[in-house]
């Protein structure tokens with residue numbers, strides 16, 4: 080475990096250098112690939128062979144090629160691209176995680192934000208970090224968005240609003256699966272152009288639109304169903320409650336609220352449940368435990384939670 084970061088750093092550097100994009104159109108011989116990536120001769124073969132050993136590339140004599148998985152998920156020109164998460168880890172999270180010990184001693188996030196509001200402001204002031212974070216959310220929410228489109232009884236509703244929508248994976252999945260639905264992705268104004276391009280790429284602009292604003296201050300767009308996906312964890316307990324209260328106030332009769340989150344459940348032994356709260360200590364925010372979800376956080380009368388453990 081002590082050297083696990085060697086593996087993740089190798090993957091992140093491969094994505095940063097454009098290895099998977101370079102091999103997307105077919106196998107390349109080592110010297111050709113080395114030149115395309117701008118790698119030093121001393122490092123190239125060992126680096127590329129490390130990617131082979133990690134199962135991220137295949138090699139045939141001196142020719143390297145993407146595996147079926149890296150071709151599907153890490154070719155930036157494919158709609159199935161999930162590499163935004165790698166860009167996010169490389170550009171936003173990697174350095175702060177080197178100071179985990181400091182975060183544990185001081186309780187301060189290591190990304191240099193004074194508070195949660197500043198967290199998004201700082202990241203979004205840099206176009207590279209904005210794009211990395213917003214597209215990372217696409218990878219991060221793809222599974223939940225698909226599940227939501229399949230499991231919620233959407234037949235009874237016509238409109239939705241996805242609060243903190245990022246690139247818009249939830250609106251895309253809902254609108255693709257349910258042609259009768261139209262919806263709004265709500266997020267900070269800086270996210271608008273990236274959202275709108277993603278929606279246009281999926282030919283959904285006639286049914287899915289963007290509304291820019293601050294969900295703590297601005298009026299929430301009207302909708303029958305509000306979705307809050309991976310949003311509550313970014314905020315302290317008072318802000319989580321204030322946001323839920325605003326959603327409640329905006330709800331029409333018979334409307335619905337859907338919250339999906341990464342929850343801490345100490346009964347599980349899954350690595351994610353260990354790393355996730357620490358990620359928030361380092362980056363900013365406050366993780367939600369299964370227990371606090373039931374008994375502490377969501378004490379507003381309108382939420383009757385049905386919890387389902389897999």
Ligand SMILES: C[S@@+](CC[C@H](N)C(=O)[O-])C[C@H]1O[C@@H](n2cnc3c(N)ncnc32)[C@H](O)[C@@H]1O
Pocket residue numbers: 199213216217219220242243244245246265266267270292293294295307308309310313
């Ligand atoms: C962790 S991301 C979650 C994205 C997506 N819903 C998902 O499931 O992955 C949080 C989102 O909330 C947005 N956000 C943060 N502060 C906001 C605010 N005050 N008003 C509106 N959106 C905000 C961020 O821009 C970001 O897209």
